[in-house]
Structure formats: structure tokens, C-alpha cells
Amino acid sequence: MFAEFITILDLVGVAVFAATGGLVASRKEMDLIGFGMMATFTGIGGGTLRDIILDRPVFWINDQRYLLVCLAIAVLLFFFASRVQKRYVMLIWADAAGLAAFAVMGAEIARESGVSPLVAIILGMATATFGGLARDLVAGEIPLLLKQEVYATAALLSAATYIAAITYLDTPRLNAACLAIAIGFGLRAGAITFGWSLPRYRQRAGRIYK
Template structure:
């Protein structure tokens, strides 16, 4: 049952991230090929890097449904993105959902592949953030990852909550995943709505040791 939930979560996460890539393509007025590339980069980029690091079969090569999802979303939004009002708002909130879901998914896949809890958490964060980073860099957009408001931290919290809950409690993995996704999404939502940020380094003069 849990493996089915992971597969569904994976496909939904890919679809959501593919949609964000397609929305960026629409804002950049790309052609259909551009839509497909942006949807694919965003939808499967993070998971690809995770699988390469883990030295496991790359998920979308083993199961081509993921490519089909990305390309289907790209085609649909190529024709209908113009009907989506306030596309940037939709992009930001869709990205927040995908961020939280992919962080948990990446952590679960990494741990089930034999990674230690700490490595699983880091790979969960990478799974959640790398596709969006690739999307923004290719499109020439300021990466969400590098903005002041909390982004990668939300993914890190999602992955951490999931791993700690699964490893140290009797809560069912499905429920643990839902809790972790909810917490990560709430943090990202707070960052979007209230501009939550972490303390930033402030440049200051170095000490004079003479």
C-alpha cells in the first residue's frame, strides 16, 4: 500500500513541477518544444540527480510514464496557459506543493535505497530543489532557491520531519509523509505570504591584526 502511495506521490509531484516549468515557458513565450523541455527539466531534474548520486536506475528511464506526464502537461499548458489568470501566483503555489512533496519522496527513496538518515534528508532536499533551480536558470529567471524568503529550508524541514518520524515513532509511513508535507508546505506558504526569511550574513570589515 505504501509503495503505491509513493508512486502516486511521485507522479503527482512530477506533474506539479512539470506544470511550473510549463508556466515559466508560457511567461517566456516559448514554442511547444520549449514547453516540453521546461516541463521535463523541472519535473524530473531533481529525481534524476538523486538517482545518479545513489547509483540506482534513473526512475524515468525505468518507468517512462514520468516522461509522458511531463510532455502531456507541457502540451496542455501550451494551449491553455493563456486562460490561467495570474500565472506567476499559480507558479509559486504549485512550486510550493511540489517542493514539500518531492522532499519527502526523495528522502523515502534515498532511505529505502540504503542511504543513512542524514544522507536521505540531504537527497530529499536535492530532489525537491534541483528541478526548480534548473527551470529558473534555463529560463533566465531569478532562481527561487536564491531569493531571500525561505525555500530550500522548507524542503529540508519536510525531509527531516519525515525521516525522524518514520525512524523514531510507530506512525504509519503514509501518515508521516502527509504530516511532513503539510509542515513543509506551511513553512513555504508562510514565506510566500509573510516574507519569512532566515538571518542573513552582513558584510563587515575584517579585523586588523597589526
């Protein structure tokens, strides 16, 4: 049952992130090929990085449903994105949902590959954030990862909650996944709504040595 849940979560996460890529393509007024590229970069980018680091078969090569989902989302948005008002708002909220889901899914896949809990958490965060980073860089926008609002921290919290719950609290994996997704999404939602951010480094004058 949990394996099926992870597969569904993976496909849904890919679809959500692909949609964010398609929405960026619509804002940039790209052609259909551009929509496909943006949806694909965003949908499978994080998982591709994770699999390469873990030295495991890249997931979308063996299971081409992921590519088909990305391309289907790209085509749909090419024809219908113009009917959606306030697309940037949709992009932000869709990205928040995908962020929390991908962090948990990436952490679970990394854990199943035999890495330590810390590495699983880091790879969960990377799975959740790399696709969006690639999307924004290709589109010539400031990546959400580099903005002041809490972003990567929400992915980190999702992955850490999941790994801690199943490793140290012996929580059933399905319950842990649902809890972790809710917590990560809640943090990101608070950042979107209230502008939450972490303290930032401020430049100071260097010490003068004589």
C-alpha cells in the same frame, strides 16, 4: 499500500513541477519544444540527480510514464496557459506543493536505498529543489532557491520530519508522509504569504592585522 502512495505522490509531484516549468515557458513566450524542455527539466531534474548520486537506475528511463506526464503537461499549458490569469502566483503555489511532496518522496527513496538518515534528508531536499533550480537557470531568472524567502528550508523540514517520524518515533510511513508534507507546505505557504526569511549574512569589515 504505501508503495502505491509513493508512486502516486511521485507522479503527482512530477506533474506539479512540470506545470511550473510550463508556466515559466509561457511567461517567456517559448515555442512548444521550449515548453517540453522546461516541463521536463523541472519535473524530473531533482529525481535524476538523486538517482545518479545513489547509483541506482534513473527512474524515468525504466518507467516512461514520467516523461509522458511532463510532455502532456507541456502540451496542455502551451494551448491553455494563456487563459490563466496571474500565472506567476500559480507558479509559486504549485511549486510549494511540489516542493513538500518531492522532499518526502526523495527522502523515502533514499532511505530505501540504504543510506543514513542524514543523507536521506539531504537527498530529499535535493530532489525537491534541483528541478526548480534548473528551471529558473534555463529561463534566465533568479532561482527561488537564492531568494530571501524560506524555500530550501521548507523542503529540508519536510524531509527531516518524515525521516525523524519513521526512524525515531516509529510512525507509520503513510501518516509520517502526510504530516511531513503538511508541515513543509505550511512553512513555504507562510513564507509566500508573510515573506518569512532566515537571517542572512551581512558583510563586515575585515580585521586589520599589524
